[in-house]
Amino acid sequence: MRILLIEDDTVLGAAVRDQIDADGHSVDWVTRLDSAADAMAGAAYDLILLDLMLPDGRGIPFLKGLRARGDVTPVIILTALDQVSDRIEGLNAGADDYMTKPFELAELSARIGSVARRYTGNPNPIVGLGPLEIDLAARSVHRDGRPVQLTAREWALFEALLARPGQLLSKAQLEDKLYAFGAEIESNTIEVHVSRLRKKLGASVIETERGLGYRLGRG
Secondary structure, eight states: OEEEEEOOOHHHHHHHHHHHHHTTOEEEEESSHHHHHHHHHHOOOSEEEEOSEETTEEHHHHHHHHHHTTOOOOEEEEESOOSHHHHHHHHHTTOSEEEESSOOHHHHHHHHHHHHHHHTTOOOSEEEETTEEEETTTTEEEETTEEEOOOHHHHHHHHHHHTSTTOOBOHHHHHHTTGGGSSOOOTTHHHHHHHHHHHHHOTTSEEEETTTEEEEOOO
16 A cells, blocks of 8 residues: 655654555655645555644644545544544544554554455455465465465555456556655566566466556456
């Protein structure tokens, strides 16, 4: 997933960013709401982690503005505001989850996975695809019972296809999942990673519509 982290505490922000990166997600980190708006104007995010007290405003009006515009991107609030009334306000504003600081980073990873599965319509973290058994929560894949090691970029592409079974994703849409990993995106990056995934998971795991894009295959 590509995640937008909106957090002005540099120590916590760095810890959350590193945790998300270690989990295999790509992350863009901003410290202000105006920077968040700019980031969202230029990229499509799968999840937003939102602090409520930012230097240039509060997160609740920002969240309400998203929902009023019809933006359904999942949002998890991360805040020191721990009153029940604060939690109710956040959830009523359109948040999908609410975590109070301090929190365990492992719990944050679990909450991110839970919200992501809810939005893909598959609350079960175990997915079967031909000879593949995919654990979405653990971000692991077994082929014929044997573990398969995927790089963070390979998982990001595979996860994007898993989230939209049967749907054709363009090369540009898949490239968008990789931009926040930091390295340069070459013109043949998607083709290279698709080829590697096919070698590791099976030739039919990803189908190609020439000139249009890729979709999840039968495994």
